[in-house]
Amino acid sequence: MTVKTREKLSRERVVEAALGIMDREGLEAVTMRRVAREVGVEAMSLYHHVADKDDLLDGLCARVMTDFRIPSRDDRPWMERARHGAHEWRRVLKSHPNVIALFAERSKPMTDVNALRPMEYALSLIMESGADEREAVQFFNVMGGYIMGFVMMETGQMFTAGALDAQRPDAAAIAATFPAGQLPCITAALPYLATCDPDEQFEFGLDLLFRGMQTRFSAGP
Amino acid sequence: MTVKTREKLSRERVVEAALGIMDREGLEAVTMRRVAREVGVEAMSLYHHVADKDDLLDGLCARVMTDFRIPSRDDRPWMERARHGAHEWRRVLKSHPNVIALFAERSKPMTDVNALRPMEYALSLIMESGADEREAVQFFNVMGGYIMGFVMMETGQMFTAGALDAQRPDAAAIAATFPAGQLPCITAALPYLATCDPDEQFEFGLDLLFRGMQTRFSAGP
DNA sequence: CGATGTATGCTTACGACGTACGGGAGTATA
DNA sequence: TATACTCCCGTACGTCGTAAGCATACATCG
Numbered sequence: 001m002t003v004k005t006r007e008k009l010s011r012e013r014v015v016e017a018a019l020g021i022m023d024r025e026g027l028e029a030v031t032m033r034r035v036a037r038e039v040g041v042e043a044m045s046l047y048h049h050v051a052d053k054d055d056l057l058d059g060l061c062a063r064v065m066t067d068f069r070i071p072s073r074d075d076r077p078w079m080e081r082a083r084h085g086a087h088e089w090r091r092v093l094k095s096h097p098n099v100i101a102l103f104a105e106r107s108k109p110m111t112d113v114n115a116l117r118p119m120e121y122a123l124s125l126i127m128e129s130g131a132d133e134r135e136a137v138q139f140f141n142v143m144g145g146y147i148m149g150f151v152m153m154e155t156g157q158m159f160t161a162g163a164l165d166a167q168r169p170d171a172a173a174i175a176a177t178f179p180a181g182q183l184p185c186i187t188a189a190l191p192y193l194a195t196c197d198p199d200e201q202f203e204f205g206l207d208l209l210f211r212g213m214q215t216r217f218s219a220g221p
Numbered sequence: 222m223t224v225k226t227r228e229k230l231s232r233e234r235v236v237e238a239a240l241g242i243m244d245r246e247g248l249e250a251v252t253m254r255r256v257a258r259e260v261g262v263e264a265m266s267l268y269h270h271v272a273d274k275d276d277l278l279d280g281l282c283a284r285v286m287t288d289f290r291i292p293s294r295d296d297r298p299w300m301e302r303a304r305h306g307a308h309e310w311r312r313v314l315k316s317h318p319n320v321i322a323l324f325a326e327r328s329k330p331m332t333d334v335n336a337l338r339p340m341e342y343a344l345s346l347i348m349e350s351g352a353d354e355r356e357a358v359q360f361f362n363v364m365g366g367y368i369m370g371f372v373m374m375e376t377g378q379m380f381t382a383g384a385l386d387a388q389r390p391d392a393a394a395i396a397a398t399f400p401a402g403q404l405p406c407i408t409a410a411l412p413y414l415a416t417c418d419p420d421e422q423f424e425f426g427l428d429l430l431f432r433g434m435q436t437r438f439s440a441g442p
Numbered sequence: 443c444g445a446t447g448t449a450t451g452c453t454t455a456c457g458a459c460g461t462a463c464g465g466g467a468g469t470a471t472a
Numbered sequence: 473t474a475t476a477c478t479c480c481c482g483t484a485c486g487t488c489g490t491a492a493g494c495a496t497a498c499a500t501c502g
Contacts, residue, residue, distance in 0.1 A: 009479080027326060032460065044461075045480045053460065061379075098326075104373055105248060105322035109381040116404055119380055123406035136406075137413040141374060142367075142426035149370020152325055153362060158282075159340055160330040183337055185344035185357075192358040205363035205430065212429030230450080253489065265490075266451050274489065 011049040013039055015059040019096070022060065027098040030060075057102060062115035064099045067092045070121045078128040079210065085122055086206055089147050097155040100148065129213070139213055146205060154198050232270040234260055236280040240317070243281065248319040251281075278323060283336035285320045288313045291342045299349040300431065306343055307427055310368050318376040321369065350434070360434055367426060375419050 017038040022030050032053055036043040050056040068088055074081050093100060110116055119140070126136040153159060178187065186193075238259040243251050253274055257264040271277040289309060295302050314321060331337055340361070347357040374380060399408065407414075 031458080033458080042481050043459095044463095044482085047461075048479055101322060101326035103379050104325040104377060105319075106379075107377050109378050113400060113403060116407060120404045120407050123410055127406060133410045134413045134417070137410050137417055138422050138425055140380075140410075141417070141422050142371070142429070144380060145371030145374045146363075146367045146426065147370065148373060149368065150363070150366035152369060152373070153366045156325060156328055157330050158324050158327075159361075159365060177332075179334060182334060183341045185348060186337060186341050189344055189354045189358050189361075192355045196355070196358055196362070201359050201362050204359055205367065208363070208430050208433030209426065212432060252487080254487080262450095263452055264488095265453080268490075269450055 009039060009041060009045065009049060011059065014046055014049050014056065015063050018056055018060055019063055022098050022102075023096055027101055030057075032056075054106075057106065058108070061099065061102060061106070062110065062112040064092065064096050065110070065112075065115035065118055067095065068118040068121075070117060078125055079214070082125045082129075083206065083210065085125060086143065086147060089118070089122075089144075090151055090202060093148065093151040094155065097151075100152050100155070103148070131213075135216075143209060146209060150202055150205065154202075160193055230260060230262060230266065230270060232280065235267055235270050235277065236284050239277055239281055240284055243319050243323075244317055248322055251278075253277075275327075278327065279329070282320065282323060282327070283331065283333040285313065285317050286331070286333075286336040286339055288316065289339040289342075291338060299346055300435070303346045303350075304427065304431065306346055307364065307368060310339070310343075310365075311372055311423060314369065314372040315376065318372075321373050321376070324369070325373075356437075364430060367430060371423055371426065375423075381414055 014035060018030050018035045021034055021038060025034075032043045032046055035056070036046050046056070050059065071081070071084070076084075110119075122140055122143075123136050126139050127133070131139060235256060239251050239256045242255055242259060246255075253264040253267055256277070257267050260267075267277070271280065292302070292305070331340075343361055343364075344357050347360050348354070352360060
């Protein structure tokens with residue numbers, strides 16, 4: 001009857017909608033019905049574009065990787081580009097904080113070529129430093145682990161020790177909830193747990209790793 | 222009627238059962254009904270010992286932390302004890318690999334005193350090196366992030382680049398699944414992605430971080 | 443001793459989830 | 473026009489978390 005030409009559905013549109021829901025409403029809000037509603041369709045229609053929910057989540061992981069902006073041409077010394085890459089990876093993770101939980105709960109490795117491009121870029125940068133393949137893999141894992149874990153602790157706040165947050169930096173009150181005398185170091189460190197600057201901390205660890213790497217492998221800028 | 226004295230249920234027994242299920246059958250197998258069955262009870266009975274499922278998962282997180290073995294007395298220099306602590310933390314995470322996903326998906330900080338004891342221990346070790354509270358928090362976050370992230374990549378295998386595993390180190394076959402010429406660095410690094418030694422890699426990054434820390438803070442062994 | 447309150451367990455029921463199955467409408471090819 | 477294929481919807485089943493109410497056992501007190 002109506003000539004309404006409905007916008008064609010596609011895997012990309014489905015994944016994109018799921019990404020938006022995950023970012024705005026959290027990981028557990030990503031249900032087939034919710035995603036379907038987002039694209040104006042019934043739940044079962046999604047199955048023409050994704051095999052099942054697991055496949056959709058795989059697509060989500062791959063989609064996030066494509067947010068990594070690989071510089072097209074860059075004349076700076078490799079070390080500067082490597083640092084930039086590390087920051088870019090952190091930026092991507094922070095802009096989709098829930099994807100870390102997604103990474104954590106699925107044990108399958110990535111296979112999508114576009115999703116692997118950032119890894120390719122990272123390896124190429126590391127090898128420019130003079131590292132051989134073995135060392136590159138080693139440093140890639142160390143570096144990737146550091147960034148992933150740091151952002152995870154940064155956004156997850158699991159070790160922020162109690163109900164400590166910016167608008168309630170009342171360290172004494174928090175300390176009072178601990179049995180007296182227990183946890184003296186945490187008590188002493190409370191103010192800094194509340195107010196520390198994540199950017200500075202991230203840079204601190206990054207420095208340690210890069211500096212150590214520079215002394216281990218040769219080949220300057 | 223029957224004099225059957227059923228073993229008393231408790232929060233500890235419930236959490237312990239949930240931990241066993243998570244370790245043996247995965248995180249998504251931890252359902253109220255499944256846990257109840259494990260302790261020989263109906264699902265709703267669990268609610269007398271945990272507020273809701275979220276509370277049960279909180280208990281799981283706290284329970285895992287108590288697996289961290291804090292040495293009672295140790296005369297070795299602080300650095301050796303700190304390295305031991307890092308390895309112990311990795312051991313705990315690896316022995317309950319699914320808890321990382323749990324940590325990742327819940328944003329609430331820990332409040333249980335026993336769960337905070339490993340953190341207390343870590344801070345005390347770091348401060349022994351001469352670091353002040355601010356620096357200790359900084360290094361704690363960097364170190365904690367590194368270990369968490371490394372174990373996450375180690376157990377999750379998200380960047381193992383394809384269906385690469387121990388019993389199929391056929392690098393050439395994997396490389397063939399990539400569009401020709403794309404991803405040359407990954408292709409070159411494939412053998413090492415498959416066969417690298419995680420223990421050695423972990424140690425490598427640990428070295429970098431500790432060495433960097435040692436040069437930054439004073440106070441030797 | 444019996445009464446009573448509290449802790450512990452079971453049963454039933456509801457709405458939301460993933461998805462198997464089958465039907466129907468739109469478009470392309472013969 | 474007939475046929476096939478793609479895309480979408482409706483219905484239904486089993487599982488999830490948990491609200492509500494009822495049954496039982498035990499501790500406390502007269």
